[in-house]
Amino acid sequence: MRIETEVVDGPLALRMRRLDAARAGATGRQILTLPLLAARLAGGFIAPATQEILYPAIRQALEAGGYEDIDKVCQLPGMPAAVLSALRDWWDMEVPASLPDNARLRDFTLLEHRVRGALPPGMLSPPDLVKAALERVHFAPKLVGAVTIQGVPDVKPIWRPLIAALGDVVPVRWIASRHSGRSWFSGEIETHPPGAASLLSVDLCADPRSEVREALRWARMLVTTERVPPDQIAISSASPTAWDDTFLVLSREAGLPVHFTHGIPALATREGQTCAALADILLRGLSQERVRLLFARLPRNPAKQNLPADWAKGLRRSAALTSPGLWRHALEQTRGERVDGDLAERALLPILDELARGIASADMVGRRLLKGSALTLWRDALRMAPPQAIELSLQALRVADGREPGNSIAWGPARHVAAAPRAHVRLIGLDANAWPRRSSENALLPQHLLGHLRLPSADAAEGDQVMHDIIIDQSQNYTLSRAYRSATGSLQASSILWPKDRERVVGRSAIPAHAFSESDRLYARPVDAGKDSQVRASRACWHAWWDGEQHTTHDGRVRPDHPLIVEALAEVQSTTSLHRLLCDPLGFVWEYALHWRAQNLDPQPLALDHRSFGELVHALIGGVLRGGVPRTGDEIGIALNREAALLTGTWPIIRAVPPGLLWEHTIAMARERAFRGLSDALGEDRGAAWTELSFGEPRNEPHPWTTLAPVAIGQTGVSFRGRIDRLDQDTARGAVVITDYKVGAAPERKKPVVFDRGAELQRVFYALAVRSLLPDARNVSSQLTYLKHDPARTLRLMNEELENAIDHAVAFTAAGVHLQRSGQIAPGPAPVFFDPLSIALPTDVDTYRRVKRRVFAQANAALDKLWSSP
Structure with missing residues (x-):
């Protein structure tokens, strides 16, 4: 069997060339990258040191201490990542025998020596890998055979001695674009013939999201109209991370096979979200919502299998439960509601105790709760930085997207696409300082400390321009795009690679010639979109909201005697629902007829x-x-x-x-x-005192009532129940004092407070209930006691004023019931405090209320007197 080796660069080229070899049945052909080629020559179980291996070695080297210049910062969370970046740059270049003499370089060379020494046996850094390969290069004819460097744009200086040594023992041929950096290579050179390279369009888009949308429209057009296979299409940028999230969302919406050559963010996967839920608890502490979210996402493992399905039954969702003690107490209180008694406590409490220890127990908790891919991600995040920075580590992690590049559109960095050219390419992000990128100094090894040395990352701008030229040179046709504004809205200048004379503006609201998804198709065809029931409803709603002459269903109007409203009115009301009924008619429908509830986000x-x-x-x-x-x-x-x-x-x-x-x-x-x-009541003889006194509902607690039936509000057909803060009853004098405690400040006004624009309806309804349930009471007084003042300030309502207030409350209730049953429902006055249900109203609610002021005033005329009452 004849052995031959192809050397490629990047994951896209590696997988595509292996696929080509498999299709061709090329037995004996090895597809390797330069590090894998060196490991093959080094023999045994030698392998290149990966990121997962390097991070623990870097952290061990930093913890050793004894540095002159970086000792004060070596324990910072971002230091391992900074060191890894510097090491890659350092290893990529050819390090001379003599170095500038300064504390930073002395620290770095010590650090690099420690990292190389801390690597496990068989895992070698690039310099050691090259050295080991050179010692066994004479085995190359049997191990690798003839070597073809296939499409590699450039070879870093660290690998050049190995390539040169291979040329002495086996044939070495380099096939690449004419723009590749091969001036140092003395072997056989073959140049790819340039493609047709016709420029189809130069699109100036509104923003990065618009760029992605146009790219997917272009890709869909090629696949469906021109019958181009997906493996001949590529979309690329110099640094693609800024577009990743948008590509991830829109490509799934489009149903297009898009392969992320550089991987997708780990947090975009279920396993990544599981790790994020665990990190959230360890960093911010226990809470019921965090624990529920974690256990909903955990994979099947012994810890989850031992937990009964009804472990959370009976727990109040409003309780935060921020400590193991609170969890233990809450689970004990609700033990009787679960089928298996205390099984949930025995299974859950040990886990909560471990979670409560915080981020220091991250490794132990991860091994207990996670498994498979989630556990691998968790360990990778802990290797990258101290546990306290695990959020940043999880954000930086990327995982394979599970797609095959051989049947997918490629999306990735320019270097990956340049190493595996495709016939149809679209280059995006051609903005100033984005393509080519601005040359930047390494954070740990700035240029002023390196003297005559120059790290490869300092030549990023030249590299980006070369990648641009290679991609275009090898394509049949290509398109370019850039964003007029950044994602944050700032104006962006064009790249030096941007052909200004071919530019065409693609507006964000422009009708596309080819849609990439169903929603985009409806956007492109307003006639078709207009036939969609949801679009018709939304357009009708929009027009109805801003039609100041009509009171429509979108404003809250319903048919008379709507069954849901009739059912809601037939229920026994509370003082809270009565307040909604009389002060917010539309809110009453939302909360008590439709049963909408606001989510607790805190x-x-x-x-x-x-x-x-x-x-x-x-x-x-x-x-x-x-x-x-x-x-x-x-x-x-x-x-x-x-x-x-x-x-x-x-x-x-x-x-x-x-x-x-x-x-x-x-x-x-x-x-x-x-x-x-x-x-406030000391020194007053009020008789028997009752507190938190319920009425209108059957309870076995002491009460002074003659009946526990709900209290009817006149002839309105509405009955209600409630709980009085305090009731003092002097049976001998037939006197009853109702006290409603207020924690705020008393209003600064001379007139007596009766309804206070509906805010104090409750105490009037309490007086109505007392008058109904205690027929022997001859003198009823209802008072508001404001506790913010010292001493407390009390405002009383009694005698004729109270009787008038009760009559008015009954009349207002009758008006509110009639309004609901007639269907003429509209938003009430703007709430004093934030109302979470107002999210159902238009965003510009003030303008909406102003436009609809007249029709709303007509609908709510019967209750307007209440809303303006003292």
Whole structure:
């Protein structure tokens, strides 16, 4: 069997030439890169040191210390990557016998010596690999045979002695483009004949995303219209990472076979997302959402198999659960809701204990929870940098995309495409400082410390121009493109390689001649798009929103007596739903008829929102009063301390609370305001006190009511239930005082507060409920106690004012019910606080409300008096 060897450059050329050899049945032909050729000659189990091997050696060398200049920065997270980049540059060039004498170079040569010494047996750096290969070059006739350097644009100086030595023992031929750097080569040279190289178009696109879109349109046109095989098409850039994410998304949408020759970002894979979920917990701590996300993405392994399917049943999604103790307490409280009892605790809690140790346990936790590709990615990320920088490591990792280049469109860096030319190419990113790239200094070995030495990376601009020339020279036809603006919106100048006289502007909204996907086809054919039901609906919605003369279904209008609305009104209402009904008619439909809910995007807030803080204060007051009405300030203080200690531990397992110190501060503030509320009633004889008193729902707790049925609101057909903060009942005098605690400040106004534009509807409905449920009460007073003031400030509503307010509340409820049943529903007034459901309204909501002001005013006329009430 005759042995021959082809030497190629880059992963695309390696796989394509091996595919060609397999198709040709070329037994005995070896397809190797220069490092693999050297390893083949070195013999045994020798292999080039890969990135996965070099990173641990670099970290070991940095940890050894003893450096003059870099000792203070050698433990920084980005140092291993910087050293690897410098080592590759250093090894690629021909290092002279004498070097400039300075501390940085002395440190670097020491570091390089340590890295080479720390490599495992059989794994060699390029200098050692070349040395070992040269010692066995006389075996080349039997090991490699005749050598053909196929399409390699240039050979780095480190490999040139090996090529020269091979030429003395075996035939060496170099077949490449006329632009390749072969002036130093003394063997047989063969030049590829240039292709037709016709320039089809020079496209000036709006931005990088538009460039990708135009590239995919071009590729689709070649495949479908001109019947070009995908393996004859290539799209390239000098540095493709800026376009990778867009290519990944749009190529999947297009359904085109696009092969990323340089790999895809690891975080774009399921395994990468699993690693990211684990890193998120180790770096930022436990939370319920992070733990749920991690276990949803974990591969099948013993840790996950031992966990029952209903392990999270009963856990409140609103609880952050930021420590193993909180998890243990929450799982114990919900044990009865799970089929297997405490199995979830026994399986989950040991894992949570390990996760709670943080990033220091990254290696151990990774081995326990991950396997297969996810574990490989995790280990690679830990090799690259200290565990504390694992986020950056995961972002830098790339993995193979799983596609075969032999039946795919190639997308990758120019060097890969230049080594494996294709007939139809598109070069993108021809902007100034992008192609050719600006020459940059190595971060660890700047030029001013190197003297007469010059690293290969310093010649990046010349290399990019050579790659450009090779790709074009070997093509049949090619197209060029660049972006007028960057992804961030800044203007970009053209490259020196850009043919200005052939430029044509491709607008972002231009109709394409050939679409790359179904959505692009609809964009190209407005008539077809107009037939699509979703497009028709969106266009109708847009026109309806800005038609100031019409009240349409897109504004909230529905048919009279819509079944969902009738069903929602038939439910027993709460004071919260009543507030929606009367102050936000459209929001009532969204929340109670359609059951829309806002997603909680903040698993652990830095502060409780206004409503949650009020509930905390109410819980403190309610806990104190459940043990009896305190008579002195000391009794109030003791009782509050007891309740505060209890809530400090119980609240975090049912809802999200701020981190440690902030939670303690929040409890202290709530205790202070609760003390003001309880002190406000000291010295007053109000009779029996009830707190957190429910009505309208069956409960087995003590209550003063004559019935537990929901309370009807007049003749409106609506009934409601609720919970009163505090109710004081003096049976002898027939007096009842309803107290609604407010954690904010009292309004600065002279007129009495009745509805406050609908914000204080609750206490009027409470008075209605008390009047209905306690028919013997002759004197009902409803008061607002504002706890932000010291002492607390109380605003009372009683006697005739309260009776009028109740009558008006019933009338407003009747109007709200009629509005809902008639279907004339429209957005209410702009909310004072942020309303998460407002995302369903147009983005420019202020302009929308202004355009629709008249029709909305007509629809909401019956409730407008409430929204302007004092």
